[in-house]
Amino acid sequence: MTSPFKHAVTIYTDGACSGNPGPGGWAAVLQSGEHRKEISGAARHTTNNIMELTAAIQALRQLRAPSRVTLFSDSRYLVQGMTEWLPNWIRKGWRRPGGTVANRTLWEELHRLAGRHAVMWRWIPAHHDDPVASHPENARCDELARAAIAAMEREEGGGATTEIPDDPS
Secondary structure, three states: OOOOOOEEEEEEEEEEEOOOOEEEEEEEEEEEOOEEEEEEEEEEEEOHHHHHHHHHHHHHHOOOOOEEEEEEEOOHHHHHHHHHHHHHHHHOOOEEOOEEOOOHHHHHHHHHHHOOOEEEEEEOOOOOOOOOOOOHHHHHHHHHHHHHHHHHHHOOOOOOOOOOOOOOO
């Protein structure tokens, strides 16, 4: 039997904020065989969690065909959200103890995009928490995300600047 997933893709993502909330950036490094792509962007007023979700969303949007994806992130919010919390949120109508799920629109988009692929979500230590155990691509994503913030603040462009609206939920 032939797999519907034509490519194996490794993705590293990161989000960053100058203040939380404040100006934020996101970045991803995608690798498949000899191919490599770096993407990044920024938003003027956002949160770190929104940037983490945006990095994963933008990375998955780059994939043209259903793929076997291993996505690495230092965000427990992202990884636990996709592997542990999401099924319960959906089953409970996007409610959680104490109210509604924050950033629901982004979670729904990420869930939709991930559904096209076979995604393994992997947490890795943050580059600044454990430089020895962290991955160089995670540090590269952090550099790209912070550069996107700086470029936006200078209004010189830089990366694919993406304004993320405040989530009403």
